[in-house]
Amino acid sequence: MSASDRRDTPENPQRRARAQTHLWVAQRLTAMVLGLAVLVHLATILVAVRGGLSAAEILERTRGNGAWLAFYAVFALAAGLHGAIGLRNIAAETIGLRGRGADLAWLAIGLLTAAFGIRAALGLYA
Amino acid sequence: MAEPACLKVSVWRGGADGHFARYEVPARENQTVLDVVTHIQRELDPSLAYRFACRVGMCGSCAMTVNGRARWTCRTHVRKVVGAGGELELRPLANLPVIRDLAADLSPFFDKWQRAKGHFEPKDAPDGAVPEDFAVVPPGSKARQEADAGIECIGCGVCYASCDVVAWNGDYLGPAALNRAWTLVNDVRDGACAQRLDAVAGDAGCHSCHSTQSCTERCPKNLDPSAAIAGLKRRLFWDTLLGRR
Ligand code: HEM
Ligand code: SF4
Numbered sequence: 374m375s376a377s378d379r380r381d382t383p384e385n386p387q388r389r390a391r392a393q394t395h396l397w398v399a400q401r402l403t404a405m406v407l408g409l410a411v412l413v414h415l416a417t418i419l420v421a422v423r424g425g426l427s428a429a430e431i432l433e434r435t436r437g438n439g440a441w442l443a444f445y446a447v448f449a450l451a452a453g454l455h456g457a458i459g460l461r462n463i464a465a466e467t468i469g470l471r472g473r474g475a476d477l478a479w480l481a482i483g484l485l486t487a488a489f490g491i492r493a494a495l496g497l498y499a
Numbered sequence: 500m501a502e503p504a505c506l507k508v509s510v511w512r513g514g515a516d517g518h519f520a521r522y523e524v525p526a527r528e529n530q531t532v533l534d535v536v537t538h539i540q541r542e543l544d545p546s547l548a549y550r551f552a553c554r555v556g557m558c559g560s561c562a563m564t565v566n567g568r569a570r571w572t573c574r575t576h577v578r579k580v581v582g583a584g585g586e587l588e589l590r591p592l593a594n595l596p597v598i599r600d601l602a603a604d605l606s607p608f609f610d611k612w613q614r615a616k617g618h619f620e621p622k623d624a625p626d627g628a629v630p631e632d633f634a635v636v637p638p639g640s641k642a643r644q645e646a647d648a649g650i651e652c653i654g655c656g657v658c659y660a661s662c663d664v665v666a667w668n669g670d671y672l673g674p675a676a677l678n679r680a681w682t683l684v685n686d687v688r689d690g691a692c693a694q695r696l697d698a699v700a701g702d703a704g705c706h707s708c709h710s711t712q713s714c715t716e717r718c719p720k721n722l723d724p725s726a727a728i729a730g731l732k733r734r735l736f737w738d739t740l741l742g743r744r
């Protein structure tokens with residue numbers, strides 16, 4: 374495929390450029406959230422495994438713990454969006470997948486991934 | 500290491516679907532790659548097409564791919580790049596259409612320079628009128644230093660030919676145009692900042708750059724287009740977050 378075959382065909386270039394800028398900003402913001410969240414996550418793991426790890430022990434910590442649920446919901450949302458936007462960039466550069474439709478699909482994939490993560494957290498909360 | 504008496508030069512001939520032709524050129528003590536090309540054209544094959552003007556690193560027209568790397572041929576000594584057996588491989592600049600032989604078509608490069616609004620638009624002087632007074636620009640101010648850092652670009656296209664994102668995305672404006680845009684964003688006399696920032700935002704603009712710095716590494720003027728692009732990203736990040744655009 375030549376470079377010219379891979380061009381986007383924007384209906385309104387300025388609006389498209391703004392939407393693309395928003396995706397970029399979202400990826401940097403979610404990266405910052407992930408950077409912090411990964412540290413908290415690692416610290417939680419270190420604390421949690423002290424003295425062994427059992428299902429009952431985990432559930433005891435997570436059941437009804439609103440702060441815990443809120444943290445993992447934000448974590449999952451950031452990871453889902455960040456990963457999907459990153460894959461969008463890779464797909465654009467390697468297989469030339471570009472355009473508004475693709476962007477909406479990536480957004481949907483990101484939110485869906487986040488929803489799976491949040492559902493898992495809810496399972497431990499409820 | 501003994502210098503080989505003869506250079507074995509492979510030169511791209513024809514258009515995009517051309518081929519390499521082989522020439523033997525006498526090796527000399529002090530010889531630039533441009534000297535080698537000129538020798539081939541004058542002594543061996545007058546039909547060879549290539550481009551040069553100043554021969555001293557000022558005009559930027561002699562850039563080619565030398566042993567796989569974009570360089571100014573007039574400022575590249577053969578002994579710095581030649582293979583052990585005297586091999587030299589010359590192609591036109593990458594990421595651009597080939598006109599013929601070693602001449603690449605730079606129109607896309609300069610078109611993108613325009614698309615990035617790479618020209619000065621005087622704030623105080625609409626319609627090209629001469630301003631009433633001189634603008635006062637303190638040379639030590641942060642904005643002026645940012646502009647000065649990138650102002651010496653001569654548009655040779657070496658960075659453009661060295662950037663993978665240009666190869667992957669036909670719309671990407673590329674390091675030189677974005678570097679130029681950043682110098683103008685920092686020019687306090689310029690009145691088109693908002694439009695320029697719009698022009699360099701998004702997938703065709705600064706947001707596709709991965710900060711890999713091939714442009715910075717290869718720029719023969721030692722400019723830092725990668726840092727300029729980071730500046731554009733920073734500016735657009737805060738302008739977007741704070742609703743300034
Ligand atoms: C510590 C947390 C993380 C930080 C600080 C971080 C940071 C970044 C940054 C700055 C980029 C942009 C790179 C570029 O434009 O060249 C990026 C890209 C990317 N990230 Fe992350 N990331 C993190 C976690 C993750 C996670 C958990 C995933 C998977 C879900 C992920 C998947 C990706 C992908 C696929 C890309 C695209 C690669 C690219 O555009 O070059 N990242 N990340
Ligand atoms: S830093 Fe950006 S512009 Fe420079 S070569 Fe890398 S991707 Fe291209």
Ligand code: SF4
Pocket residue numbers: 559651652653654655656657658659674675678717718719720721722724
């Ligand atoms: S930034 Fe450097 S390499 Fe790129 S066009 Fe300007 S002078 Fe040439």
Ligand code: FES
Pocket residue numbers: 551552553554555556557558559560561562571572573574
């Ligand atoms: S001929 Fe002018 S820069 Fe090389």
